[in-house]
Amino acid sequence: AFVVTDNCIKCKYTDCVAVCPADAFFAGPNFLVISPTACIDCALCEPECPAQAIYQQDALPPGQEDFLQLNAELSEIWPNITEVEPAPADADVWNGVPDKLKYLQT
Ligand code: SF4
Numbered sequence: 564a565f566v567v568t569d570n571c572i573k574c575k576y577t578d579c580v581a582v583c584p585a586d587a588f589f590a591g592p593n594f595l596v597i598s599p600t601a602c603i604d605c606a607l608c609e610p611e612c613p614a615q616a617i618y619q620q621d622a623l624p625p626g627q628e629d630f631l632q633l634n635a636e637l638s639e640i641w642p643n644i645t646e647v648e649p650a651p652a653d654a655d656v657w658n659g660v661p662d663k664l665k666y667l668q669t
């Protein structure tokens with residue numbers, strides 16, 4: 564499956580949901596995750612993310628390994644999202660800020 568990683572936190576552009584043919588995205592207050600059971604590995608979402616936060620699970624950047632389990636767990640709790648929503652007003656300010664896991668709202 565594909566995995567949403569750290570840089571999505573507080574950016575949450577939601578461009579990814581527009582292209583997903585499997586409705587595999589689930590949304591929290593300031594982060595999205597992919598359900599590993601819904602994802603069909605089509606790879607369409609990866610280039611759509613303005614924050615470059617989406618990776619195939621076997622190609623996660625160093626330090627992003629914990630997001631594999633986080634996507635699996637939170638996708639069981641959060642509601643499905645299938646429509647693009649406006650990004651937070653300060654999304655561009657947070658794009659590229661490292662180590663945003665401490666800001667994750669659940
Ligand atoms: Fe959806 Fe394809 Fe991305 Fe999986 S890889 S989350 S199926 S767009």
Ligand code: F3S
Pocket residue numbers: 567570571572574575576577578579580594595611612613614615616617
């Ligand atoms: Fe997050 Fe990128 Fe989607 S910032 S909401 S994974 S478009």
